Amino acid sequence: MKWKIVIHGGAGNITPERIGDREGDYREALKACILEGVAVLKKGGSALEAVVSAVKALEDNPLFNAGRGSVPNEHGIVEMDAGVMDGRTLEAGAVTMVKHIRNPVLLALKVLQESEHVLLGGEGAEEFALQHGFELVDNRYFITEERWKQYVNKFLSKNKKVVEINSLGTVGAVAVDKDGNVAAATSTGGLLFKHSGRIGDTPLIGAGTYADNEGAAVSTTGLGEFFIRTATAFQINLLHKTGTSLQKAVQQTLQQVKKLGGTGGVIAVNSKGEHVIDCVSPGIFSAVAEPSLKKIDNEFSVETYLYALELRCSTSHT
């Protein structure tokens, strides 16, 4: 089996005009983050370890809306969500509304590994974190100067609508390892100026995150409310599991999201190593890495994609 890893750093109104000279920064950041997952897979590690490593790197990078760099809610507080799922066992772990966890994806993994429960929220999740040796960090650690400016602008603006296409954000990874096991992980700060206590699709197993060896590993990004209502990640998995090609399963589900008024994107991979990156928004920060075609030991390729137009040329797969 050939391993493969796909990551995203959010979908939304990503256009050359809007990104401007930060394009290089985003491509470099995506490369650096996917390499954390590649390092795991190259040495024979599991898909689960790989997606968690890549998402941890995305959380640590302030360019993306997850971990450090998360957007504040209506009260100027960062509340973060994360979810992980192991396609081999259908075991899952997720946390929501956490305010003091440096890497929410690591806490989600700990829930998967150590809790009877799948999803823990708020103070209860942070209590679980303390019980398992996590350190709590100041909420201000997560807020960068740029995010604070965005918050203040929203606060002063008359448009208090939260669910809108300009929200960039959410990070995620899906991977298949040398044993053909798939896994998915997703992490986010959610929507700028969201209502306190708002939970998006990211930590909801079946909505923003899902993985099943017999179907697909899926991670989503976009206006989470629409992904919840269409159970996007699970829908793609089940359509693929019951015979639809991975690409069609993704397209069909994203069309339902779009029909309801949603925008966003999806990354998916199956146990055969087929992958899809697709979006119903102008762009999606994303990257794919896999062993080099040249079959030289330990050589691999990394491709990055930002704009939907780039994807049109690249979404058919291995």
Added chain:
Amino acid sequence: MKWKIVIHGGAGNITPERIGDREGDYREALKACILEGVAVLKKGGSALEAVVSAVKALEDNPLFNAGRGSVPNEHGIVEMDAGVMDGRTLEAGAVTMVKHIRNPVLLALKVLQESEHVLLGGEGAEEFALQHGFELVDNRYFITEERWKQYVNKFLSKNKKVVEINSLGTVGAVAVDKDGNVAAATSTGGLLFKHSGRIGDTPLIGAGTYADNEGAAVSTTGLGEFFIRTATAFQINLLHKTGTSLQKAVQQTLQQVKKLGGTGGVIAVNSKGEHVIDCVSPGIFSAVAEPSLKKIDNEFSVETYLYALELRCSTSHT
């Protein structure tokens, strides 16, 4: 179109030995609660209104683990979850980890109607409640003497395992109205002695609650973690939508739950008025109401079911 409503009051280790002389109380309570939904449907109301009315009545009844009568968490505090979905529009609303909302299902409906978001949790959800005229009530309102005894016994016992078959609980309703629209609602106090902040399947659209006119309205009850991992409600809906009979869709999905080690039950109805009640546990408190076969105006029948054995004789449908 003929209307129909199905409700449940929890699945689990429900046996004649365990229920004993409370059997009559449960059947009476189920009848009284389903009548609240019947009243809506008889006068031409929507499936959404009907399921919310029935679930509100179930919440108010201390026999069931939702609203008053909810089980305390590890700290002796009641934390409740509820979700509703409208199969006509795929609009949904849900709340989780609320501690002071007399009828969580009414707050979930308010989220569906008034919020940009689908799911609100904890203090943020209660802030939203206050913004919309809800009163907050003391957490002790929800805890009955019997529930407190169960909590104390658990506290003193050596078995601190939370996810076990003895957990009874969760209430829900699914309905189809005269226009062929379906809706689902579910509400719960969760699992006795659950970790603070534990979120089960109930408020997760796609896991414990889902409704789609083109598929089915589904409400689940049981060990929620397994229903999350299999996206039970959405899986049943999508299997049915893509051609599997409602009964087979339910059976197939419950078998996956069972295979993973889960127990519990499901109620489902589609826009044609077919319904299913099924469980992979010894029993499920449930009832069905529909217009009388005699076609006398305003006459209707109500049947109640408690034990899985009763269901074997009754799960094929109109």
